[in-house]
Amino acid sequence: MKQITEQEWETIKENLWTDFLQNASAEEIHKSVMTSNWDDCKTLLKFITDNPEKIDKATALLAYWKSQPDWFKKFENEQDYINKEGYNLFLYHFLEKVEHHFSQNNYTQSIMYFDPKSCEFYKEIRNEAILNLIPEIMKQSTGNQYVEYPEDFEDGLPFPIAQKLFYLLDEYEIM
Template sequence: MKQKISNDEFQQLFDEMVIQFAEKQTPKIWHQMAMEWNETSVFLHWLADNPNTDKATALMLYWMSGPRYFKQFKNREEAGSNTSKFDLIENIESKYLNGFYNKQNFSFDPNTADFSGTVWVEEYLDKTIVREIPVIMFEKLEGEMVEEPEGFIEGMPPELYDLHDELCEKYGF
């Protein structure tokens, strides 16, 4: 018989499982997970707050989160229901500017098409911004080019996806 828990309880268990998994992985795996992450933002916030996160991963995460879209708002209250992403962008930007991300082994260029064909600095150009994106956030970072992950499902490596499936099976999700 499957145990019954609420959606919120399931999500909390899943988020904890993701962080426990991530803590045992390398910064390169974190980078690959972030490239395609399609789950809750708990993992992304963990990455943003982790001093071992590569500077290129932080910059990629920043641009993939749509900073220009959120720069149309003066503050988090104006962002409405998008406060989690607003907070993520502001947190990464602040830490990036203050040198929090001091490891830099990977490359990322927000001005050039990535593996998905997206040029991140061209996203949301139709938005009128009220707060500037700092110039440093546009700068290319040199380093190892991290390849698009193979076998990942919505940003989850196969091992993590299997754990996710087990959790779903256990609780009937």
């Protein structure tokens, strides 16, 4: 078993993700968001904000709502968030970037269907004042092509790529 550092392992994972995302269709990226573990998907979320031309509005909205924007909206601004919470600043910035892309109409594809109001994270919001802080454009449904939950994806990756990642875990001892 080969020993590698945590940073080397993160680089291996990031490279696998990047290769997948660069060659993925808009629907595959959507399926990736549907099945991703939110604790380990920075490469996916960064791709969504860095490549709006490849991203369907439904995908960006799904990622936005899975990120639970209501949690972050209860803070006055970024500094207030840092002072009171301070963790996961990446997700705070992700939400801001997605909102910006929507306000600028940078996500131009609108084929796949997503209705934020049917999303479990939207339905869980009980504070109307917080909900009102979320821009209206982020609450509107988009597209008309329904995408079934994929059985051939695991942790955001198509099964063969996810399987390759799992096999690599057997080859390496992460130090």
